[in-house]
Amino acid sequence: MTAVSINFDRLLGRVTGIRGVVGAVVLDAEDGLVIAESILGGIRVNAVAALAASMYRRVSHTTKAAGHGPPDFVQLQAENGVLIALPGSCGTILAVIGELDLNIGLVKIELNKILVRQ
Amino acid sequence: MTGVRAVEQWAEAPLANFVRESGARLSLLTTTSGQVVAQYGFTRSIDVMAAAALGAGVVASTSLMTQMIGEVGYVKINNRGPGQGIFLAEFDTPRGKYVILAVYGSGSSAGLVQLFFEDLVEEITSSCPAPETRRVILAEDFERELNDNLAALFGRK
Numbered sequence: 001m002t003a004v005s006i007n008f009d010r011l012l013g014r015v016t017g018i019r020g021v022v023g024a025v026v027l028d029a030e031d032g033l034v035i036a037e038s039i040l041g042g043i044r045v046n047a048v049a050a051l052a053a054s055m056y057r058r059v060s061h062t063t064k065a066a067g068h069g070p071p072d073f074v075q076l077q078a079e080n081g082v083l084i085a086l087p088g089s090c091g092t093i094l095a096v097i098g099e100l101d102l103n104i105g106l107v108k109i110e111l112n113k114i115l116v117r118q
Numbered sequence: 119m120t121g122v123r124a125v126e127q128w129a130e131a132p133l134a135n136f137v138r139e140s141g142a143r144l145s146l147l148t149t150t151s152g153q154v155v156a157q158y159g160f161t162r163s164i165d166v167m168a169a170a171a172l173g174a175g176v177v178a179s180t181s182l183m184t185q186m187i188g189e190v191g192y193v194k195i196n197n198r199g200p201g202q203g204i205f206l207a208e209f210d211t212p213r214g215k216y217v218i219l220a221v222y223g224s225g226s227s228a229g230l231v232q233l234f235f236e237d238l239v240e241e242i243t244s245s246c247p248a249p250e251t252r253r254v255i256l257a258e259d260f261e262r263e264l265n266d267n268l269a270a271l272f273g274r275k
Contacts, residue, residue: 051230
């Protein structure tokens with residue numbers, strides 16, 4: 001196991017430890033390919049990664065067009081849950097899958113703490 | 119109007135879905151020998167033939183190299199350039215192996231193309247007809263029939 005993979009494992013372990021989070025993926029922002037993941041079975045990880053990267057890219061085009069620069073937190077509220085995407089370092093995106101009753105405010109605080117510690 | 123041109127009609131809808139979902143600019147479905155089954159986005163036949171031949175050649179040579187190092191499985195190659203990327207992969211169906219080549223731009227990604235490639239394989243596998251039974255090229259009585267026909271044609275009978 002390399003130092004990089006240990007860091008990702010630690011990051012994903014902390015993120016999935018937040019109450020209401022069911023999985024997290026670190027992905028390449030440009031390729032939409034999975035770099036590291038911690039997701040329960042039954043979810044197509046490669047689909048989440050590819051579509052989350054695409055979603056983030058499109059939202060980013062929109063916010064840039066509006067003169068606001070790239071987004072630092074994208075939240076997608078779906079019928080049965082929540083998908084969050086936020087930019088990481090070195091061209092990565094962290095996608096977080098949460099339950100419907102996920103406390104977004106708490107998640108933001110926890111993610112900020114985790115990302116600052118990394 | 120899907121924009122897909124298909125030699126085999128069963129390939130049209132799956133390739134159209136793949137192109138629409140993945141955002142590929144160009145796409146080509148061929149046999150492993152480079153015979154074109156369906157294409158999207160190419161405007162000149164010479165480009166289609168060249169891409170088909172090159173794609174089949176790359177898959178064949180990569181497949182041999184993977185065998186040399188003891189790897190098994192299907193060839194799947196992704197090359198990302200500064201502006202466009204190329205995805206090339208082989209896959210199996212009831213009619214044998216096929217090769218897909220897709221060129222994508224900044225509106226898509228390797229992840230999206232690979233994701234919808236998986237759906238394409240499923241759709242083609244379910245939509246392609248069963249393989250044709252091997253036809254007898256020369257029937258047992260071919261020579262006798264040929265002689266009879268020639269004789270009839272030239273009034274020797």
